[in-house]
Amino acid sequence: MLKISAHKESFTSIKADVAIVFVINKNTKHKWIDQKFLHDLAYQHKSPVLHQQAKTLYIPLGSLEVDSMREAGATAVKTLKSYPFKSAKIGFYTLPKSSDTSIMAAFTLGALLGDYSFDTFLSKKQPSSLREILISLESYDTDSAGATKERVQDFSKQLDEIKIITKSVNITRDLVNTPPQIATPKYLANYAQDLIKGTNLSCKILKKQELKKEKMGAYLAVAKASSKSPRLIHLSYKPKNPQKKVVLVGKGLTYDSGGLSLKPSDYMTTMKADKSGGCAVLGIMLAAEKLGLPLEIHGIIGACENMIGGNAYKPDDVLISREGKSIEIGNTDAEGRLVLADCLSYAQDLDPDVLIDFATLTGACVVGLGEYTSGVMGYNQKLQLDFTQSALDSGELVAILPFNRHIKKLIESKIADVSNVSSSRYGGAISAGMFLGEFIRESYKDKWLHIDIAGPAFVAKEWDINPYGASGAGVRMGVRFLQDISKISKARKQ
Template sequence: MKNILSIVAKQTKNNQTNAQASVVFVVDKNLKHHFVNEKQLKEFDYKGEGVFFVQETKTLYIGIERIDSDCLREAGCAAVRYFKNLHYENFKIGVYGDDKCMYALILGMYLGVYQFDKYKSNKKEGVLKQIFIVNEGYDKKFKLPEEDLMIRAQIVAQAMSDVRDVVNMIPYEATPEFLAKWSKQIAKTHKLECNILGKKELKKEKMNAFLAVNRASVNDPYLIHLSYKPKKAKTKIVLVGKGLTYDCGGLSLKPSDFMVTMKADKSGGCAVIGILQAVASLKLPIEVHGIVGATENMIGGDAYKPDDVLFSREGKSIEVRNTDAEGRLVLADCLSYAQDLKPDYLVDFATLTGACVVGLGEYTSGIMGYNKDLKDRFETLALQSGELVAQLPFNKHLEKLVESKIADICNVAGSRYGGAITAGIFLGAFIRKEFREKWLHIDIAGPAFVEKDWDVNTYGASAAGVRAGIEFINDIALRG
């Protein structure tokens, strides 16, 4: 996406803007709008659904249900996807809705440019370079978007695109060391503090659960700590991300079909890095830390085993009954480290469980934690950002399922049911009493990587968690 699309707001009418093509949204199948050639569309039996391009007038019609953020975001993305590989360098589009709607539309258009072709031998460069937003007079109460709104959309889209690129990268390239180097680059570019803990430092920190997961890998583990510290910040947020650059399941080996796409097990960690990048670019007046546990979960003679007992940084012992439940072991130690920073809010993002995908589907992230008001707040803001989320409730009966006979806790539940929740409960066991009401766990296993186009996402990585995280932090910066 980098610097290849320019979106310009012009205080002119439609017929005063010279563009090679136009985009018109048909709202709720209403073909009687003054920018719709009803007679012409009826000749082709277009009834206001889907996408239809009239070559004579060079007008792309896109049917949407209503004028709201979700519909406009997806429609903006669809418009750019349609034109980007054709021989049009620009198109024009009118003002639709208020600032929230226009922000969504612009973000969708920026995201429509995204494609991942790093490993393609024949790369196709898009021709589309510019979009004009013109004040066509759809509704006099609506105005052109302000420049800061457009800049914000570009910053968020850039962070999402960067995260998608890294999540889509193959595990041979995107190793824990690569994530550490990428983080250093982000820190240098955006003036963040960056502290990288290697194996020696992890041992000193007594991160034995984290280190056990890494033991059979030829690639060393790293804890990445990014910090954004503006002057006079009154609130501190700490984000924690699961950065499993590859997960074969360890000795509890995954079936081959389930091993494919496990390069995406680093999505939570990458999302955290992307959020820090955006927060710094937006210059939000709030202190934000990002903690990423970067490692692989592999097999070998030194692999940790089912039946092992691990001693975590927090002091709790963990019985291992399945080495494929490894992300929670890494997060347990990373959450312990994060709590030492004394956060006002603590949020982790992780592709933690297939059970979350079973329960909520491919497109929805699960929200868990102990504070109902905080969960409600995150849910509202995530939905507002365009990400689909739903709350999953803890309860005392499920807590009993992670009890161990020989250790403080077991890394898998004694039942196959409610697996996403019991994984969240496992993490909750490592949250100290003073932070329980400040902590949220976001399981992004469903939407992080989907092998088909959906909404504003292409095949592969979606940068799940980035929009929601930015919206949440921005709201805290504004309202506390």
């Protein structure tokens, strides 16, 4: 793993193989920038460029903002992977004196996440020579030694937190990227059990017989045609004197063929990523435990495969969910909501103060919000706004999709309590969210949020800090939200 460290020494005095320098808003008038080199190169300020002789990597930035700096961190690491440099240094000399460490933290997070690659199955790997980035925090000529030392201490604490979060994101990416012949429901369950060894997390696994005892008829129907039996993974973190109880639920479809409503072949090729919600829940739980958050947290992952066969559940079937509600099946490719319905029922028995599910639930969410943004849904407007702010602060893009009574009518059934698909092609992300809402008890409606991460969970073309493949969507926003409600609860008690 790439090592990043903070230093009180000046940028010039730190020894490294290469320097990283920003060209901000095309301004080349700075002592660390070789204006002649860039002029002779006819530099267009569109991509990074390496000054080989000076051993300096110039990275263009439109502005000194957190989002831009996070992306710059990823860009720097990806660029330097092509060169034999083992160490790089950077100094945030351009920051205003009143600045906090958020800009530096964003660069660090971007660098650590930009360093990720999934090369498990490549016979010829391309390892990076870059081992370390050294950050100078002596950013201001007028700073006293005491101020610099204090900034190093503050940022070093922040750096520890960033490392925990990025490790959890990358573990989530690895798990999502693991192909379906390996990452079966059983594999996910064993992986979770192995991963939590040595932590304060506990893990309970419910197999098919336990799911039958729980009367999870919707969940079991989805898993019926697969040769791989389902697993419900229940992770728990119970610190002393928790401020609140939070339950996270994740869709863990290790593969989704669409069932008898078979997907076109082009739409099957990324379906290993249909477990992204469940993997995100695992990543959030790991980070929360490492950060020692003062919350009781449970993670429920509904893992199974949606396959075809003579015993597959069918359009026209009527299923009985754990909540006792009947569901008319209009399409077997709307399976994630069936698994989540029973998992959310199980989760409510834990009596949470906050209940959140993460799922790659609908292509309609991608159509509505694009590939970069997750949808936030629920009944409690304040809870939606609070989560949205936490998500945006974490660097993940989200937008609220509002429920309304007219869309609810679209999932009505004449022969069952509810239909698993809408009678209209429009508003599919919202109708799916409202379907889940049918299984939320009245006492928990104001405590529940549904997060549709279908857009950003799997990346076909690199963007921001995300490489090709799994992005780890949901982890950063989930962790930040847990941190924020911890701070609010603590402040109220004081």
